[in-house]
Amino acid sequence: MALTTLDPITALIVVDLQRGIVDLPSVHPMGGVVARAGALTRAFRRHRLPVVLVNVAGSAPGRTERPRPEGPFPHGWADLIPELDRQADDLTVTKQTWGAFASTDIESKLRQRDVTQVVIAGVATGTGVESTARQAYEAGFNVTLAIDAMTDPRAEAHDYSIANVFPRLGESGSTQAIIDLLAARSAQA
Numbered sequence: 001m002a003l004t005t006l007d008p009i010t011a012l013i014v015v016d017l018q019r020g021i022v023d024l025p026s027v028h029p030m031g032g033v034v035a036r037a038g039a040l041t042r043a044f045r046r047h048r049l050p051v052v053l054v055n056v057a058g059s060a061p062g063r064t065e066r067p068r069p070e071g072p073f074p075h076g077w078a079d080l081i082p083e084l085d086r087q088a089d090d091l092t093v094t095k096q097t098w099g100a101f102a103s104t105d106i107e108s109k110l111r112q113r114d115v116t117q118v119v120i121a122g123v124a125t126g127t128g129v130e131s132t133a134r135q136a137y138e139a140g141f142n143v144t145l146a147i148d149a150m151t152d153p154r155a156e157a158h159d160y161s162i163a164n165v166f167p168r169l170g171e172s173g174s175t176q177a178i179i180d181l182l183a184a185r186s187a188q189a
Contacts, residue, residue: 003173006181007117007142011050011091011110012040015100015122015129017084018055020077026123027158028151036149036175037121038083041090043179047186050113051090052106053080056128058096099131107139117142119178121149126157133169143170146178 014037022030044051057078078094080086097103110118118136120143122129129150137143145166152158166172173181 003144003171003177003181006119006144006178006185008185009049009114010044010117010119010142010144011052011113011115012044013052013054013100013106013118013120013122013132013136014041014084015054015120015132016056016124017053017081017122018077019079019081020073021056021123022081024153026151026153027155030151033121033123033149033151034081034083036146038085039175040119040121040146040149040178041084043182044119045087047182049182050110050115051087052093052100052110052118053084053086053090054093054095054100054104054106054122054128054132055080056096057094097131098127099135100128101132101135101139110141115141117144119144119146121146121175123151124154124157125150125152125161126154127152130161130165133166137169144178145170145172146175147172148174 041051055078093104093106095104100106118141120133133143
């Protein structure tokens with residue numbers, strides 16, 4: 001589905017752009033993903049819309065076939081990257097699961113602000129971003145995905161999410177298309 005509109009109160013959710021993750025290998029250059037996520041944060045702030053910065057500082061319990069890292073994360077691993085220019089009125093959420101809604105109070109924070117739609121960017125496309133999008137959709141939010149402001153370490157996961165999952169959860173568009181919709185909406189107000 002093509003990007004059509006943004007609700008009057010739309011929040012931006014930036015997933016896991018933090019020190020310990022941005023240096024990991026990814027299929028798209030992380031510098032471009034970070035730059036576009038930064039452009040979105042500036043645009044949402046300029047239009048006085050909520051910005052939610054999400055980091056991950058753990059993992060869900062339970063057995064998995066793939067071993068998980070043992071021990072605590074290195075110092076600073078969960079720190080949000082400076083390029084996001086965290087502001088005092090940004091919402092910050094630290095999660096322990098792939099998706100930002102499962103183990104946090106993000107839904108209640110968004111509802112308190114009368115948010116009806118979320119734009120999601122960040123890493124990794126097939127885990128943190130997709131899980132957050134699924135959970136937002138299941139919670140009743142309209143979902144938009146900034147597909148050029150996300151990446152994944154696995155090309156097949158990134159491509160599968162964009163082609164097969166995201167169209168079932170909402171609308172997708174470029175960072176610039178989202179910024180243009182914000183500007184057009186403000187011009188009409």
